Amino acid sequence: MSDYAVVGHSVYRKDAVQKATGQVLHVGNIEMPGMLHVAVLRSPYPHARIAGIDKARAQALAGVAAVLTGADVAAMPGVDPCFGPAFRDQPILAIDRVLHIGDPVVAVAALDRRLAEDALQLVDIDYEPLPPILDVLEAVKPEAPVLHPKLRPAGTFADLAHVRAGQSSNVCYHFKLRKGDVEKAFAEADRVFEDTFRSPPAQHVPMEPHVTLAYLDENQRINVWSATQTPSYVRTELSAIFGLPMSRIRVRVPYLGGGYGAKLYAKLEPLVTALALVTRRPVRYALTREEEFVTITKHGVVAKLKTAVKDGTITGRKCEVYWDTGAYAEIGPRIVHKSGYTSAGPYRMPNVWIDGYCVYTNKPPAGAFRGFGVPQVIWAYDSQMDIIARALGADPVEFRLRHALDEGEEFATGTPVQAFGLKPSIKQAAEAIEWSKPRPAKRGTKARGKGIAAGVKAVLTPSISGAIVTLSADGSVNILSSTVEMGQGAETMMAQIVAEELGVAFEQVHIVQPDTDITPYDTITAGSRSTYHMGNAVRMAAAKIKTELFAIVASKLEVNPEDLVARGARIYVRGSPERGMRISEAFLAKFGSLGTTLTGEAICQTMAMPMDPETGQSEKCTEYWFPSATAVELEVDTETGQVSILKFFAVGDAGTAINPKHCEQQLLGSAITHLGLTLFEEMVFDEGRLLNGSLLDYQIASVKDMPEDFRSIVVEVPHESGPFGAKGVGETGALTVSAAIANAVEDATGARIRELPLTPEKILRHLSALKPPRPAGKR
Amino acid sequence: MSRELSLSVNGRLEKLQVEDADTLLEVLRDRLKLWSVREGCGVGACGTCTVLMDGRPVSSCLLLATRVAGREVVTVEGISQDGRLHFIQEAFIEQRALQCGYCTPGFILSVKALLEENPDPTEAEVREYLSGNLCRCAGYADILRAVRAAQEKIRSRTTGDQPKKQ
Numbered sequence: 006m007s008d009y010a011v012v013g014h015s016v017y018r019k020d021a022v023q024k025a026t027g028q029v030l031h032v033g034n035i036e037m038p039g040m041l042h043v044a045v046l047r048s049p050y051p052h053a054r055i056a057g058i059d060k061a062r063a064q065a066l067a068g069v070a071a072v073l074t075g076a077d078v079a080a081m082p083g084v085d086p087c088f089g090p091a092f093r094d095q096p097i098l099a100i101d102r103v104l105h106i107g108d109p110v111v112a113v114a115a116l117d118r119r120l121a122e123d124a125l126q127l128v129d130i131d132y133e134p135l136p137p138i139l140d141v142l143e144a145v146k147p148e149a150p151v152l153h154p155k156l157r158p159a160g161t162f163a164d165l166a167h168v169r170a171g172q173s174s175n176v177c178y179h180f181k182l183r184k185g186d187v188e189k190a191f192a193e194a195d196r197v198f199e200d201t202f203r204s205p206p207a208q209h210v211p212m213e214p215h216v217t218l219a220y221l222d223e224n225q226r227i228n229v230w231s232a233t234q235t236p237s238y239v240r241t242e243l244s245a246i247f248g249l250p251m252s253r254i255r256v257r258v259p260y261l262g263g264g265y266g267a268k269l270y271a272k273l274e275p276l277v278t279a280l281a282l283v284t285r286r287p288v289r290y291a292l293t294r295e296e297e298f299v300t301i302t303k304h305g306v307v308a309k310l311k312t313a314v315k316d317g318t319i320t321g322r323k324c325e326v327y328w329d330t331g332a333y334a335e336i337g338p339r340i341v342h343k344s345g346y347t348s349a350g351p352y353r354m355p356n357v358w359i360d361g362y363c364v365y366t367n368k369p370p371a372g373a374f375r376g377f378g379v380p381q382v383i384w385a386y387d388s389q390m391d392i393i394a395r396a397l398g399a400d401p402v403e404f405r406l407r408h409a410l411d412e413g414e415e416f417a418t419g420t421p422v423q424a425f426g427l428k429p430s431i432k433q434a435a436e437a438i439e440w441s442k443p444r445p446a447k448r449g450t451k452a453r454g455k456g457i458a459a460g461v462k463a464v465l466t467p468s469i470s471g472a473i474v475t476l477s478a479d480g481s482v483n484i485l486s487s488t489v490e491m492g493q494g495a496e497t498m499m500a501q502i503v504a505e506e507l508g509v510a511f512e513q514v515h516i517v518q519p520d521t522d523i524t525p526y527d528t529i530t531a532g533s534r535s536t537y538h539m540g541n542a543v544r545m546a547a548a549k550i551k552t553e554l555f556a557i558v559a560s561k562l563e564v565n566p567e568d569l570v571a572r573g574a575r576i577y578v579r580g581s582p583e584r585g586m587r588i589s590e591a592f593l594a595k596f597g598s599l600g601t602t603l604t605g606e607a608i609c610q611t612m613a614m615p616m617d618p619e620t621g622q623s624e625k626c627t628e629y630w631f632p633s634a635t636a637v638e639l640e641v642d643t644e645t646g647q648v649s650i651l652k653f654f655a656v657g658d659a660g661t662a663i664n665p666k667h668c669e670q671q672l673l674g675s676a677i678t679h680l681g682l683t684l685f686e687e688m689v690f691d692e693g694r695l696l697n698g699s700l701l702d703y704q705i706a707s708v709k710d711m712p713e714d715f716r717s718i719v720v721e722v723p724h725e726s727g728p729f730g731a732k733g734v735g736e737t738g739a740l741t742v743s744a745a746i747a748n749a750v751e752d753a754t755g756a757r758i759r760e761l762p763l764t765p766e767k768i769l770r771h772l773s774a775l776k777p778p779r780p781a782g783k784r
Numbered sequence: 785m786s787r788e789l790s791l792s793v794n795g796r797l798e799k800l801q802v803e804d805a806d807t808l809l810e811v812l813r814d815r816l817k818l819w820s821v822r823e824g825c826g827v828g829a830c831g832t833c834t835v836l837m838d839g840r841p842v843s844s845c846l847l848l849a850t851r852v853a854g855r856e857v858v859t860v861e862g863i864s865q866d867g868r869l870h871f872i873q874e875a876f877i878e879q880r881a882l883q884c885g886y887c888t889p890g891f892i893l894s895v896k897a898l899l900e901e902n903p904d905p906t907e908a909e910v911r912e913y914l915s916g917n918l919c920r921c922a923g924y925a926d927i928l929r930a931v932r933a934a935q936e937k938i939r940s941r942t943t944g945d946q947p948k949k950q
Contacts, residue, residue: 020885022869022877024885025876026860026864027819027859027860027889031822033819034819119805212920213824214823214824261884294824294825294826492883493883670883670923673923673925674883674922677924678922701829706922706924707914707915707924708928715925
């Protein structure tokens with residue numbers, strides 16, 4: 006049990022009652038007088054030139070307020086018609102050409118959605134189709150046409166300062182890591198393993214699709230309500246696009262119906278703002294699920310791994326990783342960089358070579374997805390760890406433990422790892438699944454196997470979280486923070502930390518939701534960073550108030566402020582609770598009034614040493630690591646190829662669990678999502694056209710897919726600079742699922758599958774390849 | 785074509801003009817402002833927009849409003865009485881069976897229909913019944929526990945016991 010009053014306890018989430026009654030505020034519930042609705046005409050071609058657009062008939066339709074094209078946006082005075090977090094490569098509406106099926110071309114704002122859709126029917130667009138690039142390995146060939154010949158770095162984020170302008174190929178970003186001499190390792194190796202692993206593009210499927218409302222207020226300021234994970238970024242981006250001071254833009258975010266990375270950076274906000282500026286009326290745009298499918302995806306990845314082994318030990322690894330970022334770079338370059346550098350795994354190897362390529366194709370743009378690219382690279386390297394261990398006759402768990410980095414050892418980037426609970430995670434996973442116990446023999450057509458996988462993600466660094474905390478004289482507290490509540494329990498986490506720091510009741514703490522007029526800058530609600538960064542910011546802000554309170558009480562009681570503690574809404578001398586004052590008494594003593602407030606403000610800013618652009622080396626590439634392990638036991642029906650997961654353990658290092666129940670929910674929730682991604686989820690394209698772009702055809706995990714025995718194990722290796730030792734845990738459960746399941750499938754059947762998802766069809770195909778050929782003529 | 789529709793929503797008789805193409809979802813949200821009713825997929829595949837029609841769960845995004853004439857529709861707004869939460873809502877809160885909360889109203893109504901049909905379902909029956917409701921936060925373990933807790937509440941109510949403190 007925790008030593009703390011609030012931290013470390015599984016308090017109930019702040020928003021539970023509103024959510025159980027359905028009365029929680031979402032952007033879709035906000036209506037304004039005269040509000041217009043939007044429908045968008047999208048490209049039917051993966052790649053085409055726009056020869057002409059005739060919108061006259063649509064514009065003439067009664068009830069239509071605006072019909073907007075890319076040319077119209079570009080003609081708006083002072084407007085930069087292109088946006089993007091890494092490169093300004095994405096037009097608000099297509100200009101002269103379209104780059105994927107579903108690319109927005111014409112937008113209509115009308116009195117209602119159906120009217121807007123009717124107006125779209127009246128728009129004529131003349132397309133001249135161009136040959137599309139649909140495969141990431143085709144796109145990198147020198148003869149491939151270059152989709153973005155001119156690239157402009159966005160310059161918004163400090164950690165993307167290294168992306169370069171100009172473009173002579175479809176690789177918009179190339180990450181390099183060079184350590185030791187990998188070719189020498191191959192030359193001297195006893196064995197060299199070469200494998201190619203593929204993972205397909207996939208969908209985030211937040212149950213609430215993207216939705217944005219924009220209007221001009223009485224001061225003609227742009228006001229935006231949006232379902233975004235990045236309110237601060239959206240303000241910066243709108244300021245850059247529309248050439249307005251940031252103070253003239255207000256972005257507010259209520260509760261999100263899920264995000265999982267889909268709602269990062271700018272999505273609908275630029276278009277909806279443009280429509281609000283043109284029509285001078287409130288405009289709301291809610292994506293349909295079908296539109297959601299072509300708006301943002303998870304990167305499909307081809308990862309080629311070549312690994313040298315000498316005397317049973319890995320001596321070198323070369324990773325060539327191709328990331329299909331689709332028609333627009335989106336945050337692809339950050340993924341290829343921040344996740345790319347972990348491509349060789351958290352294992353000891355003196356020689357490492359990584360090339361990560363962020364590649365344009367004529368597919369819908371790919372962006373952040375819970376795990377930020379790390380699940381794709383772990384899928385590759387921890388599948389290969391098993392392949393190698395089995396080939397060497399080594400035990401896969403022992404093989405991992407023997408190579409796993411210890412505290413203080415250098416990662417491939419040259420950064421010493423710290424608070425690195427990797428080995429404990431692997432050991433606990435192995436123990437939970439009773440790894441050393443023999444597998445039951447095959448019964449009928451059911452083959453049983455166990456699998457383990459491990460890996461790490463590094464938190465995005467540098468980044469910034471600011472927070473303001475105000476304490477009212479009655480001991481109640483408001484927290485002003487731009488961290489978005491999207492289900493993960495961030496509000497509850499912040500309230501727990503501040504309640505602990507100020508010694509007030511959890512119930513007395515209220516969270517003011519993101520509002521860029523009021524809440525300070527925060528880089529992003531993503532990447533398992535909020536508990537650490539915003540947790541530290543709110544704690545430091547609260548600590549400033551506490552210092553002021555202690556000074557007041559110390560002078561009143563004539564004691565040393567260092568001897569004071571805050572607990573139970575009182576400030577008192579440690580060990581002598583009777584020598585103290587209530588918070589309200591301290592306020593009265595200082596201000597003579599109960600209407601006053603004390604305010605603390607703090608910024609948590611993490612720093613990294615920039616990586617060498619040629620070698621990827623850095624003394625400090627990240628603020629903290631989060632190790633993950635998954636252990637599964639499953640059964641494969643060798644007649645049908647069907648996989649049934651019998652036991653599943655999601656293991657993650659949370660530093661200190663601020664709210665143990667919420668940590669468990671994060672681990673298990675991200676694990677089930679990735680269980681679906683491993684076994685059946687895949688966006689299937691044919692000639693650039695998505696064949697399964699609805700939830701009828703694209704299935705995600707339901708309650709029926711939840712394993713019978715499904716548990717999380719929270720490993721706690723406190724981080725010395727985390728709030729109360731905490732790190733993040735929002736993605737940890739996602740990271741290692743795919744490799745663990747594939748490893749168990751091989752354990753059960755001998756079939757090694759290197760391409761996700763592990764569908765029954767694929768498993769059967771591999772199983773039949775394993776069988777000795779039947780003698781001719783016999784059945 | 786526009787026509788008059790009368791139906792019962794959460795125990796109140798409603799009369800309104802609707803278009804033939806209007807779905808029940810649009811009428812409940814846009815006209816009656818019942819914000820618990822939300823669209824997730826628009827094709828009846830995710831269960832987010834689930835409401836009860838004569839006690840049975842239906843996807844309101846697929847149902848034309850005119851087809852609901854004379855029926856009794858219940859949304860989550862209609863299941864708590866006098867400001868007191870329904871025991872299934874309590875079970876969802878106590879078992880922390882909600883995260884982003886977007887799918888929660890649909891789940892709660894499906895569970896209500898299930899337990900009215902079968903107050904003591906097996907876990908397999910629960911899984912089967914709820915497989916049409918999707919939760920991408922994937923709090924399925926908590927949701928299953930909430931259903932068991934709600935079953936327990938029914939059991940203790942019928943035997944006169946006080947519900948067990950969770």
